[in-house]
Amino acid sequence: MDEFKDFKEHSVAEFFKKNRQMLGFSGKIRSLTMIVHEFVTNSLDACEEAGILPEISVEINELGKDHYQVTVKDNGPGIPKTHIGKALGQMLAGTKFHRYIQQRGQQGIGASACTMFSYITTGQPTKAVTCHNGKKLTARISMDFKKNKPVVEVIEEQDTEESGLTVISEYKDVRYERSNYGVFEYLRRTALTNPNAIISLLEPNSEKTLFPRSIEENPKRPFEIRPHPLGITTHDILEFAKHSTETRLSSFLQNAFSRVSAGKVSELRDLAPEVNFRKKPGDLTWAEAEKIVEAFGKVKWIAPATDSLVPIGQQQIEASFRNIFNPDVLVVTERSPKVYRGGIPFVIETAIAYGGGVSDANKKGELMRFANKVPLLFDAGGCAITETIRSIDWKRYNIRNFEDEPIAVLVNVVSVHVPYTSAGKQAIANEEDLMAEIKFAVMEASRGIQKFISGKRKANEIATKKKVVSRYIEQLSADLASLTGEKKEKLSKKLSSIVEDKYVTMKDDEPETTERIEEEKDESEGEA
Numbered sequence: 117m118d119e120f121k122d123f124k125e126h127s128v129a130e131f132f133k134k135n136r137q138m139l140g141f142s143g144k145i146r147s148l149t150m151i152v153h154e155f156v157t158n159s160l161d162a163c164e165e166a167g168i169l170p171e172i173s174v175e176i177n178e179l180g181k182d183h184y185q186v187t188v189k190d191n192g193p194g195i196p197k198t199h200i201g202k203a204l205g206q207m208l209a210g211t212k213f214h215r216y217i218q219q220r221g222q223q224g225i226g227a228s229a230c231t232m233f234s235y236i237t238t239g240q241p242t243k244a245v246t247c248h249n250g251k252k253l254t255a256r257i258s259m260d261f262k263k264n265k266p267v268v269e270v271i272e273e274q275d276t277e278e279s280g281l282t283v284i285s286e287y288k289d290v291r292y293e294r295s296n297y298g299v300f301e302y303l304r305r306t307a308l309t310n311p312n313a314i315i316s317l318l319e320p321n322s323e324k325t326l327f328p329r330s331i332e333e334n335p336k337r338p339f340e341i342r343p344h345p346l347g348i349t350t351h352d353i354l355e356f357a358k359h360s361t362e363t364r365l366s367s368f369l370q371n372a373f374s375r376v377s378a379g380k381v382s383e384l385r386d387l388a389p390e391v392n393f394r395k396k397p398g399d400l401t402w403a404e405a406e407k408i409v410e411a412f413g414k415v416k417w418i419a420p421a422t423d424s425l426v427p428i429g430q431q432q433i434e435a436s437f438r439n440i441f442n443p444d445v446l447v448v449t450e451r452s453p454k455v456y457r458g459g460i461p462f463v464i465e466t467a468i469a470y471g472g473g474v475s476d477a478n479k480k481g482e483l484m485r486f487a488n489k490v491p492l493l494f495d496a497g498g499c500a501i502t503e504t505i506r507s508i509d510w511k512r513y514n515i516r517n518f519e520d521e522p523i524a525v526l527v528n529v530v531s532v533h534v535p536y537t538s539a540g541k542q543a544i545a546n547e548e549d550l551m552a553e554i555k556f557a558v559m560e561a562s563r564g565i566q567k568f569i570s571g572k573r574k575a576n577e578i579a580t581k582k583k584v585v586s587r588y589i590e591q592l593s594a595d596l597a598s599l600t601g602e603k604k605e606k607l608s609k610k611l612s613s614i615v616e617d618k619y620v621t622m623k624d625d626e627p628e629t630t631e632r633i634e635e636e637k638d639e640s641e642g643e644a
């Protein structure tokens with residue numbers, strides 16, 4: 117018997133076709149949100165990289181039961197004809213995977229995953245209209261699953277003065293709903309953290325919503341860094357070395373990685389005397405690469421260049437939050453970058469809004485998770501952010517029960533590489549350094565609202581007591597009048613003023629701002 121007669125190879129496209137839930141395509145509402153998420157993140161990435169202020173329109177048309185057409189149009193640089201097929205029809209292909217730069221996309225799967233999902237649920241190719249460098253191309257794209265290769269049918273080519281990409285695709289087994297997990301909420305949150313973008317949404321019921329731009333310029337561009345020696349494995353070194361054009365190992369190390377100077381190379385030489393640093397990088401053996409990684413671990417390195425990261429920023433978050441929630445109190449943290457896995461830089465931004473519009477919106481204990489400004493709506497349970505929020509002793513901050521209070525917490529993880537738990541990119545892995553920093557950041561913001569909440573609570577208690585006592589004034593002054601012969605009105609006035617003096621409530625608080633609690637900021641650093 118030949119046990120291996122069924123042994124076969126399969127492509128990544130076939131794999132994800134069978135395991136589409138790993139890409140986030142599970143559940144009708146979620147699947148539709150994931151589709152919009154993939155296209156919108158691509159548009160934002162492309163516009164910002166090209167230095168264009170993003171204008172993105174999303175249209176969703178209902179074609180039948182659980183059957184929709186999705187159109188996403190941007191004003192970005194478009195995609196050249198040479199690459200449109202691979203961009204939309206080949207998995208694990210794109211401009212982002214190999215780069216060490218803060219971007220929303222990082223895998224090279226998103227767009228082709230949508231093409232796949234569309235094709236397997238409707239049998240239809242995805243239509244793309246790409247305007248790039250004066251050329252407009254309209255094409256239909258599908259994929260050869262066995263080979264993981266795009267199938268492109270060119271429909272029309274013209275000259276144009278426009279630029280941008282429009283993707284029109286059809287899906288079955290999806291559903292539009294205005295729920296917490298729907299497209300509307302996704303775009304609302306995207307607008308919150310991307311104030312430089314105009315985003316419009318046309319819903320299936322023809323309702324049009326415009327999420328306006330509140331900042332007229334793109335954020336500073338994050339810049340690309342080389343990998344830091346502390347985040348490198350033996351296999352990484354060998355792979356980099358294999359493709360290096362340097363003639364010597366010493367110069368290869370200085371050029372391939374950040375913070376490796378000639379001085380550091382001589383330290384590495386002393387730590388790994390068995391390695392010949394003059395040899396060609398391509399001749400490096402596994403054992404030698406292992407020695408270098410060992411030596412990397414012993415050298416004292418300057419931390420990676422953390423200014424490569426661009427968080428949303430305190431002012432922008434404040435502006436967006438006031439716009440959306442107009443809370444009684446709002447605290448935004450601005451913290452310095454840190455490093456996880458020894459060599460990957462990241463920054464945590466947090467904002468906590470309490471009361472005011474948060475209560476009006478009937479939001480209770482709302483946690484808004486973001487990674488590189490992209491809202492994470494799903495897989496909350498398995499996410500490091502959720503876990504960290506749960507581990508905080510909220511009572512310490514006068515929040516009796518997080519789930520029952522009018523509180524909204526935003527956490528944005530910014531990094532050159534976000535450690536997602538799956539290809540669906542909806543939850544962040546439990547990296548220890550990341551979780552510790554998220555905790556510090558949230559605690560810092562919590563201290564800011566703590567004072568406000570205790571003041572407000574006290575004022576409420578006093579107001580309640582005053583109300584209770586005031587109820588007796590009428591009867592008491594009538595009784596006293598008949599006992600003493602004094603006029604009832606006079607007695608009542610006097611009693612009222614005694615009550616007024618005794619129960620002085622706080623004047624309505626002006627909304628607390630981040631600036632005012634600034635001086636408390638640094639305490640958090642030492643807290644566990």
Ligand SMILES: Nc1ncnc2c1ncn2[C@@H]1O[C@H](COP(=O)(O)OP(=O)(O)OP(=O)(O)O)[C@@H](O)[C@H]1O
Binds near residue numbers: 162224226
């Ligand atoms: N709207 C767009 N404008 C310009 N280029 C785009 C656009 N959308 C996609 N691309 C190009 O197509 C590539 C593939 O996109 P895709 O979403 O599949 O992967 P990604 O964004 O690189 O990573 P991820 O899978 O994490 O989203 C991108 O890397 C980018 O080069």
Ligand SMILES: [Mg+2]
Binds near residue numbers: 154157221227
């Ligand atoms: Mg993408």
